[in-house]
Structures are given as structure tokens and as C-alpha cells.
Amino acid sequence: MQFQLMTEVLLPAVMDIEERAYRWPWTEGMFRDSLNSGYLCHVLVDAGQLLGYTVIYVAVGECHILNICVEPEKQGLGLGRMLLRHALECAVDHGAEQSFLEVRPSNLSAIRLYESMGYVQVGLRKEYYPAGDAREDALVYQADLAGFSRSK
Ligand SMILES: CC(C)(COP(=O)(O)OP(=O)(O)OC[C@H]1O[C@@H](n2cnc3c(N)ncnc32)[C@H](O)[C@@H]1OP(=O)(O)O)[C@@H](O)C(=O)NCCC(=O)NCCS
Secondary structure, eight states, rough: OEEEEEEGGGHHHHHHHHHHSSSOOOHHHHHHHHHTTTEEEEEEEETTTTEEEEEEETTTTTTEEEEEEOOGTTSSSSSOOOHHHHHHHHHHTTTTTTEEEEEOTTOOOHHHHHHHHHHHHEEEEEEEEEETTTTEEEEEEEEOOOOOOOOO
């Protein structure tokens, strides 16, 4: 298994996972914009198969986790934790001292992952996400990366 930078060539494979993993997926244009904006976009591959990816944005000491996703058939095997750890290592290398992310309250597996990696809830954005006829709130999580080490 290895991490690589995401490139446009990989977008069809990324979209294949994205559209199966999320009820409200990103569009290919959102990934293209992320690549063109210089966001840090990584993929995890094994023997040519895409297993997951992260999109993060680092500026003024803050790392924002914009997307983290694992191939649905490979979830629950530790890959999400590997992807998040790798993304945070890159963020620290780019000067990040803290990290922020938003997550749906209904996304319990993601919340457990984030809390186990040191994130704490610091806010709530009302009706932030699409959710059918209604909207779903976003929980805002923050982690201090000062003590983040490559062994965590
Ligand atoms: C959220 C996501 C990235 C986690 O990746 P994963 O590979 O499934 O998670 P891991 O196997 O690395 O597990 C890491 C931790 O997450 C939690 N977790 C993972 N799957 C879980 C499940 N089904 N139920 C409860 N907790 C779960 C656990 O705390 C787990 O740690 P543990 O195994 O030590 O108990 C993945 O489920 C995913 O891609 N979901 C769809 C996209 C998404 O929702 N992204 C997050 C948007 S905010």
C-alpha cells in the first residue's frame, strides 16, 4: 500500500468511490477545483487499486479536512485512520498547528475516528448539509496538532 498525490487521471476512480460512499457526493468539478487550488490531495493505492483519498487545505497554521473517504468495501479495516494520520503528517509538514473539520451528527463511524485521533467538538453549524427535503447540522471539530507525532 502506498500514498500518492491525487492527479486528474485518477478522478474517474475517485468519483467511483465518492458516489458509492456518500449519499451527497462531491462532484468531479469539486475535486478538479481542489487540485487546481493547490489543496493537498492524496490517494491510497494497493496493487493499482484505489482504496481511499483525502483532500485537505492548509493555511495560516490551520489544516481543514475537506474530504476523507475509503472504498466502501474496504471500510472498517483501519484505512481511514491511516489516511487521516497521513494527511495530518503532511499538514504538520506544511506548518499546521491545528486542524478543523465538519461532520454530520449521523456519521458515527467518522466521529469515532476523529475523537480517537484527538479531535474535540468546538461548534455546530445549523442546517449546513443537504439532507433530502431538510438540512442536517454540521458538528465542527478541532484538534491541536502541536503534540501530533508520526507514531500517534
Ligand atoms: C469515515 C471513514 C473515512 C472511516 O474510515 P474506515 O477505514 O472505515 O475507518 P477505520 O477502519 O480506519 O476505523 C477507524 C475508527 O473509526 C471508527 N469506526 C470505523 N468504522 C466504524 C463503524 N462501522 N462503527 C463505529 N465506528 C467505526 C472506530 O473508532 C475505528 O477505530 P477502531 O477500529 O480502533 O475502533 C469511512 O467510513 C468512510 O469513508 N466513510 C464514508 C465517507 C465519510 O463519511 N467520510 C467522512 C466525512 S466527515
